[in-house]
Amino acid sequence: MFIGHYAAGFAIKRKAPDIPLWLIFISVQFVDILAFTLILLGVEKISYNPTDNPFLRTSIDYVPYSHSLFYSVIFAVFAYSLFQHTRTHKWGVALSIGVISHWFLDAIVHVKDLPLFLNTHKVGLGLWRLPMTAFVFELSLLVIAAIYFLPGIEKKRLHILTICFLAGGFFAMFLAPEQEATPQMASIASLTLYTIVTALAYFTERKKR
Secondary structure, three states: OOOHHHHHHHHHHHHOOOOOHHHHHHHHOHHHHHHHHHHHOOOOEEEEOOOOOHHHOEEEEEOOOOOOHHHHHHHHHHHHHHHHHHOOHHHHHHHHHHHHHHHHHHHHHOOOOEEEEOOEEEEOOOHHHOHHHHHHHHHHHHHHHHHHHHHHOOOOHHHHHHHHHHHHHHHHHHHOOOOOOOHHHHHHHHHHHHHHHHHHHHHHHHHHO
16 A cells, blocks of 8 residues: 555544654654665565556565554553553554554455565455546545545645655556666655655744744
């Protein structure tokens, strides 16, 4: 899943408005941030899959540490412990939900490449096999989350720009022609995108004050 994770972030922000949006965005994308970092280090593996389906052009071959349910639960527990200790119980709960939400949202769209424990018992409902349905589903999540999120803030313009940036990037990915990308290229591009979106969230709230 792509922008659907940020949809979860907006929903969490509405329920926990005192937590910075940039930190929530990191929590909901922590699993992918870790995955692409480990791919660059040669620990986990993805490969290019030639297909007309834009959602299946990346084959997820070996992601036992970033994308297994086992480790996702551990990461969520760690996030709760860290922020419950350094901030408040509410911060711990919200950010741990952000972390664990990633795996369950991925499970809806992924084919059977998400391991439950390390690299075993792989699952996935496979909505990506229906690209148009998956596209509409994920875009709808973002729209619904935006409708839920925006009434709770005073100044909406910069947040709307962030939402439009996410939607625009998703459209561009979906409509992009088939083109081979190495795991390193895909990782750098993804990490760069996560950095840009996190920075947008930071500066959006910074200017809001």
